[in-house]
Amino acid sequence: MTNQSRRQMLFRTGFGLGGLTLSSMMPGGGIFAASAASLVDPLAPKDPHFAAKAKSVIWLHMDGAPSTLDLFDYKPELIRLAGQEVPASFLQGIKTSTQGGVGKLYASNRSWKQYGQSGAWFSDLLPNIAQHADKIAFIKNSKTVGATHDISILKLNTGDVQPGRPSLGAWVAYALGAANPDLPGYVVLYDGNREPTGGSVNWSSGFLPAVYQGTAFRPGDSPIIDLEHPELVSDPQQREELNLLKALNDHRSALRPEDTELQARARSYELAYRMEKSAPEAIDLAKENDATKELYGLNDNATKGYGTNLLRARRLVERGVRFIQVVSGPVADTGGVDRNWDAHSALEKNHGAHTRKVDKPIAGLLQDLKDRGLLDTTLVVWTSEFGRTSYGQSGDGRDHNPWGYTQWLAGGGSKAGYTHGATDEIGLRSIGTGVDTYDLHATVLNLLGLDHLKVTYLRGGRRERPTVVYGDVVRELIA
Structure with missing residues (x-):
């Protein structure tokens, strides 16, 4: 008998009794749900808990937090009271982080119109997305905790x-x-010349095995570093080198089965080898026709970067990628400084530039998914870390608002042409319970056929799940 620790023996014989218990919690259920294939390949396809409405998610994060008061949440009372102090009744229970009051109520110079059979309100900043009003399920009573970008994005x-x-x-x-x-x-996917706010911690696998972390594609024509096949190495030679490397890694991994970083690194070499052929084709837009490129705004410098990412997202969905996180990048202000949606001042200029950048590509994505028969099984989530207040210290901008703002879903089994919840008359806080981040996550998982209470991972004797402590599926958002 070879010399091995008790832990290693249990690992090699199916993780022991604890491993059997864990496998029964995995999607698909059953004591042997963690099949031999899934243990060898942790990314082997697994069955959902129940029939899924969505197969993939495109998660559109508007980095910096746009003012949905100036995009989707029409408030005539705010416009009427603009320039006045905030009535005390609206501030009850709200903790403000500013030192000298909250500033006066602010209304930007927007015109508003209702669209589609649903009659959803859009400002003139989003003329293209507005044409898809009847595809969208609005969450107008969104809320979160924290009022700093790093914390709330996390x-x-x-x-x-x-x-x-x-x-x-x-x-x-x-x-x-x-x-x-x-x-x-x-x-x-992200655009701009730097990583989004918070960086890779926002697509980390955390305490899950490292193989589940997000793979970031850089902006530009070569989003994956060193993907090209080495010129002086033949394919058989490369295959032999990888086989040797795999054997060495497997030997080391058997000695330290708890080292998920090593397992993930070993699998990444194999994936990189296969991606040499598959990834360039997946992200290459050369074969897209001129009409499609125009649909996403690739012929306009203002929309090209973001539109390229959304077109790549559609191509990745077509090729079976489950979750694509697209983060909107900064735009240069009049002084040449790159800024995201964080408009504490000069909101008109800031949001004018950002909506010009994202409006056409997002509308193009929705139309393209629809035309290709993909919208029914692709869930598009438009989201941000928080909203913006009805007031602002600067007089021409808005501060951070975790108490009430708008997010939306489209496709993937969500209820098209529907509005869920509302904010108060000046758009400052959600009316009623509100939809927290946990509820949004639970709802997205439900549309993927997953019960968020059953997606669990045993960590230090504690059964962890995506929604941390609480979270309810918002059934009204599901068709």
Whole structure:
């Protein structure tokens, strides 16, 4: 008998009794749900808990938090009271972070119109998305905790305000595996010249095995570093080198089965080898026709970067990628400084530039998914870390608002042409219970066929789940 520790023996014989218990919690159920294939390949496809309405998610994060008061949430009373002090009745129970009051009520110079049979309100900043009003399910009573970007973005993506938890995309990859073995199951796309706010912690696998973390594609024509096949190495030579590397890694992994970083690294070499052929084709837009490129705004410098990411997202959906996180990048202001949606001042200029950048590509994505028969099975989520207040200290901008703002869903089994909840008369706080980040995550998982209470991972004797402590599926948002 070879010399091995008790822990290693239990691992090699199916993780022991604790492993059998864990396998019974995995999607698909049953004591042997963690099949031999899934143990060898942690990204092997897994069955959902119940019939899924959506197969993929495109998660559109508007980095910096736009003012949905100036996009979707029409408030005549705010316009009427603009320039006045905020009535005390609206501030009850609200803690403000500013030192000298909250500033006067502010109304931007927007015109508003209702669209579609649903009669949804849109401002003139979003003329293209407005044409798809009847595809959208609005969540107008969104709420969160925290009022700083790093904390609230972390909560938006991971469900917690402390680093270390898996992102929603990582939970999806863990629960469902990868539908395409030649591409990552979870991809992150961003534009601009730097990583989004908070960086890679927002697509981390946290305490889940590292194989489930998001794969970030850089902006530009070569989004994956060093993907090209080495010129001086033949394909058989490369295959032999990988086989040797795999044998060495397997030997080391057998000695330290708890080292998920090593397992993930070993699998990444194999995935990278296959991606040499599959990934360039998946992100290459050369074969897209001129009409499609125009639909996404690729012929306009203002929309090209973001439109390229959305067109790539559609191509990745077609190729079975489960979760695509697209983060909107900054735009240059009149002084040449790159800024995201965080408009504490000069909101008109800021939001004018950002909506010009994203409006046409998002509308193009919705239309393209619809035309290709993909919208029914692709859930598009438009979201941000929080909203913006009805007031602002600067007089021409808005401050951070975690108490009430708008997010929306489209496709993937969501209820088209529907509005859920509302904010008060000046758009400052949600009326009633509100939809927290946990509820949004639970609803997205439900549309993917997953019960968020049953997507669990045993960590230090504690059964962890995506929604951390609480969370309810918003049934009204589901068709």
